[in-house]
Amino acid sequence: MSDVHETGPQLSRGEFGLLILALLGRREMYGYEIVAELRRASEGDIDLPEGTVYPALRRLERDGLIGGHWVDVGSGAPRRRYYRLTSDGERALADGRTDWLRFKTAADAVLGG
Amino acid sequence: MNEPPGIEARLAAHVESILNGAAFRRRDRDDLAEELYGHLWQRWQDALASGLDEEAAADQAIRSFGEPARLGRDVTLAYHSRLYASTIGVLVPTVTDAKGKPRAYWVIYFLLFTTFWAMAYGQAAALMSWTPLRAAIGFSGTLTAFTAASLVFQAYRARQRWALGFARLELGLLFWWLGVLWWANPPGLPASLVGAGAGLGIVCLAFSWPLRLRPLSSWRDLRLRSLSAWMYERPVPRRLLVGIGAMMIVGSAMPAVALSLHDPTQIGPADMQVGLTVACTRSASGEVSGVDVTASFLFKRTDVWPTGLVDALQGGGPADEIALAVEGARPNGIPMITPQLTRAATGRDTTDGAPLAFGSTGQDGRSVTALPDSASFEAGHRYEVTSNYSVAPGLADITPITFGYDHLERFYLQATAGCGQTAVGHTVSQLYVIGP
Numbered sequence: 001m002s003d004v005h006e007t008g009p010q011l012s013r014g015e016f017g018l019l020i021l022a023l024l025g026r027r028e029m030y031g032y033e034i035v036a037e038l039r040r041a042s043e044g045d046i047d048l049p050e051g052t053v054y055p056a057l058r059r060l061e062r063d064g065l066i067g068g069h070w071v072d073v074g075s076g077a078p079r080r081r082y083y084r085l086t087s088d089g090e091r092a093l094a095d096g097r098t099d100w101l102r103f104k105t106a107a108d109a110v111l112g113g
Numbered sequence: 114m115n116e117p118p119g120i121e122a123r124l125a126a127h128v129e130s131i132l133n134g135a136a137f138r139r140r141d142r143d144d145l146a147e148e149l150y151g152h153l154w155q156r157w158q159d160a161l162a163s164g165l166d167e168e169a170a171a172d173q174a175i176r177s178f179g180e181p182a183r184l185g186r187d188v189t190l191a192y193h194s195r196l197y198a199s200t201i202g203v204l205v206p207t208v209t210d211a212k213g214k215p216r217a218y219w220v221i222y223f224l225l226f227t228t229f230w231a232m233a234y235g236q237a238a239a240l241m242s243w244t245p246l247r248a249a250i251g252f253s254g255t256l257t258a259f260t261a262a263s264l265v266f267q268a269y270r271a272r273q274r275w276a277l278g279f280a281r282l283e284l285g286l287l288f289w290w291l292g293v294l295w296w297a298n299p300p301g302l303p304a305s306l307v308g309a310g311a312g313l314g315i316v317c318l319a320f321s322w323p324l325r326l327r328p329l330s331s332w333r334d335l336r337l338r339s340l341s342a343w344m345y346e347r348p349v350p351r352r353l354l355v356g357i358g359a360m361m362i363v364g365s366a367m368p369a370v371a372l373s374l375h376d377p378t379q380i381g382p383a384d385m386q387v388g389l390t391v392a393c394t395r396s397a398s399g400e401v402s403g404v405d406v407t408a409s410f411l412f413k414r415t416d417v418w419p420t421g422l423v424d425a426l427q428g429g430g431p432a433d434e435i436a437l438a439v440e441g442a443r444p445n446g447i448p449m450i451t452p453q454l455t456r457a458a459t460g461r462d463t464t465d466g467a468p469l470a471f472g473s474t475g476q477d478g479r480s481v482t483a484l485p486d487s488a489s490f491e492a493g494h495r496y497e498v499t500s501n502y503s504v505a506p507g508l509a510d511i512t513p514i515t516f517g518y519d520h521l522e523r524f525y526l527q528a529t530a531g532c533g534q535t536a537v538g539h540t541v542s543q544l545y546v547i548g549p
Contacts, residue, residue, distance in 0.1 A: 030151075031148060031151075031152050032151070032152045032155050032156065035152075048179075049177070049178060049179025049180070049183075049184075050152065050156065050177050050178050050179065051131070051149065051152070051178040051179040051184040052179055052184070052187065054145065054148065054149060054152075054184075054188065055184070055187035055188050055190065055191040056191075058145070058188065058191040058192065059191045062191065062192070077151075077154065077155070077158075078147065078150055078151035078154050078155075079147065079151060080151055081144070081147075081148045081151075
């Protein structure tokens with residue numbers, strides 16, 4: 001599986017998708033906002049080439065985990081495409097979070113022990 | 114919006130450079146383009162707000178967005194499988210910029226295009242007129258070759274370097290196939306057309322041969338735009354190359370193989386029983402005065418669409434032919450006394466008594482009679498043809514009479530019998546009684 005960015009922690013495609021699902025689990029967001037929120041929440045450790053988020057969003061949408069809709073923001077600015085979790089996405093997020101925590105616990109036991 | 118048009122256009126051009134060459138639906142492309150542009154625009158606005166000037170802000174927005182070719186590849190992979198992206202996705206993205214292409218490029222391009230249409234036309238004709246199994250095999254083969262050739266065609270359009278070798282192979286196969294047609298000389302295809310096609314094939318080879326070692330990369334403006342650049346530089350898997358070559362060769366050969374196969378949906382010699390009975394009447398002096406000939410044939414089964422889909426769509430088709438050769442003595446091979454037909458041949462279905470219609474009947478001793486469409490014969494029915502001849506006085510005996518059956522020019526059966534004899538038909542390569 002290819003990594004999805006060039007600096008900072010190496011994220012697999014699945015991990016990147018899980019992070020996006022987690023952000024969208026909080027509220028609807030659009031692509032630019034997701035990138036900014038990832039950067040903010042990770043305190044700059046996750047600093048992706050910003051365009052990388054769109055293939056990931058397309059994959060999640062294709063898999064039915066998120067849904068998108070356009071919003072006209074006015075003031076001459078381009079429309080924004082907001083994404084939200086679907087019910088499948090909510091289940092995938094819950095499962096992914098459980099798996100991640102299990103992996104984290106196991107990794108902590110090895111690395112930190 | 115307060116940005117100058119130049120910056121807006123630059124951001125849009127960057128989006129286009131990402132998506133150019135990516136293969137997906139127009140609507141998806143438009144949506145994604147708008148979304149990417151919106152991202153760049155907002156990034157640019159934020160950079161402006163941080164104090165950068167317009168150009169520097171645009172530079173930052175574009176730089177932070179990521180490398181276009183890689184993004185384009187990831188977008189393609191998001192819409193398609195990796196298999197697609199590594200095969201068709203390598204080939205399909207093209208640019209159509211005409212600058213910098215040598216004339217030979219367009220010649221080969223045109224010839225390849227012509228080849229496609231020739232293949233499609235030939236296959237349509239074969240599908241319409243071939244027997245079911247042959248049509249199925251021929252169609253499958255041509256479709257396979259056509260698919261491979263289409264990939265090559267697209268790759269050649271995209272100036273993929275490896276495509277040139279396959280372009281030559283395809284032209285060679287066209288030449289070979291025209292040669293097969295020339296050799297097989299199928300009915301309905303003018304020999305002059307085949308000859309012209311063969312000539313075209315030679316021209317194709319002559320044009321493409323000198324280019325075999327010339328790298329396409331030496332041509333100006335070869336570099337594909339954005340995403341296509343990644344695809345151009347990506348080496349094509351060796352197995353894909355072998356697969357394409359195999360598809361082209363095997364697929365092209367399959368129609369020729371189909372032509373030589375026996376189609377089990379069609380009757381063969383073993384499905385027919387041809388018989389001949391000759392009875393002579395003699396004068397008191399023992400000379401032959403009259404001959405009664407009875408020829409019969411039994412259809413154990415009948416053909417399925419003997420002339421392809423034409424049968425299903427229109428009905429009809431070529432007819433079978435039967436012929437009788439009734440000759441007098443042949444001193445030095447020349448018939449001296451020719452029996453005269455005293456009553457036109459009559460035929461009937463012996464199973465149900467229905468009359469059998471005929472075409473014209475010759476009167477010159479060798480009489481050739483066209484039968485109705487063999488598809489109208491019923492399986493399990495026996496058909497009988499009778500004719501009577503008078504013989505001029507002075508003939509002690511007659512030359513054995515020959516009855517020939519030509520089934521759609523697919524196989525020939527022949528039986529020969531003299532006075533008072535009965536014979537069973539056997540397969541021959543050419544009928545004595547029909548033709549030269």
